[in-house]
Amino acid sequence: MDNLEQIYNYEKVTEHIGSSGQPTRDQFGLIKDAGYDAVINLALPTSDTALPDEGSVVTALEMGYHHIPVKFDDPTVDDLRIFFGVMHALEQKKVWVHCVVNARVSAFLYHYLRYSEDLDERAARTTLLDRWEPEMDDVWRSFLSIRKEEII
Numbered sequence: 001m002d003n004l005e006q007i008y009n010y011e012k013v014t015e016h017i018g019s020s021g022q023p024t025r026d027q028f029g030l031i032k033d034a035g036y037d038a039v040i041n042l043a044l045p046t047s048d049t050a051l052p053d054e055g056s057v058v059t060a061l062e063m064g065y066h067h068i069p070v071k072f073d074d075p076t077v078d079d080l081r082i083f084f085g086v087m088h089a090l091e092q093k094k095v096w097v098h099c100v101v102n103a104r105v106s107a108f109l110y111h112y113l114r115y116s117e118d119l120d121e122r123a124a125r126t127t128l129l130d131r132w133e134p135e136m137d138d139v140w141r142s143f144l145s146i147r148k149e150e151i152i
Contacts, residue, residue: 003030003033003034004018004020004030004031004034006027006030007020007021007023007027007030007031008020008021008022008023008101008102009021009101009102009128010102011102011106011126011127011128013109013113013126014113014117015094016093016094016095017094017095017096017097017109018031018034018036018094018095018096018097019096019097019098019102019105019106019109019126019128020096020098020102020105021049021098021099021100021101021102022043022047022049022050022051022098022099022100022101023098024051025051025057028054028057028058028061028063029061031063031096032061032062032063035094036063036094036095036096037063037064037090037093037094037095038063038064038065038066038090038093038094038095038096039058039063039064039065039066039095039096039097039098040066040067040068040083040086040087040090040095040096040097040098041054041065041066041067041068041069041098041099042068042069042070042079042083042097042098042099042104042105042108043069043070043098043099043100043104044069044070044071044072045067045069047100048100049100050100054067055067064090064093066086066090068082068083068086070099070104070108072100072103072104073139074139075104075107075108075139075140075143077146077150077151079108080108080111080146080151081151083108083112084111084112084115084116084151084152087112087116088116097109102128103128103132103140105128106126106128106129106132107129107140107143107144109124109126109129110124110125110126110129110144111124111144111146111151114148115148115151115152
């Protein structure tokens with residue numbers, strides 16, 4: 001078993017992008033050992049599973065750390081633009097993106113893969129997004145319908 005599979009809702013998205021729910025303190029070491037150079041956290045610092053010193057934990061492992069706190073009940077186009085900017089700045093790096101359960105990440109990566117990586121609608125979908133979509137509320141259905149022109 002791949003050690004990364006221990007991480008809640010882990011998904012290898014591409015050769016250079018991995019995603020998950022909230023990793024534990026020790027699991028950030030597994031992420032580093034797997035060759036990831038940077039971590040992007042989309043969860044709020046007040047989330048139940050948040051690590052208050054996550055930035056310090058990640059940077060002590062010599063990975064870059066980027067926190068984009070996205071309200072689960074109110075994700076915005078501006079949040080998405082910031083995410084695109086960070087992803088573009090890290091495009092030569094291997095990047096790990098997480099939130100609490102990997103739901104909001106799956107929606108953000110869907111847009112990034114479609115509009116920055118030019119994947120078709122099917123290829124841009126992660127397995128987690130496919131599992132979540134039938135239960136998704138209107139806020140996230142609306143978020144998924146954002147068009148490229150609104151972001152870029």
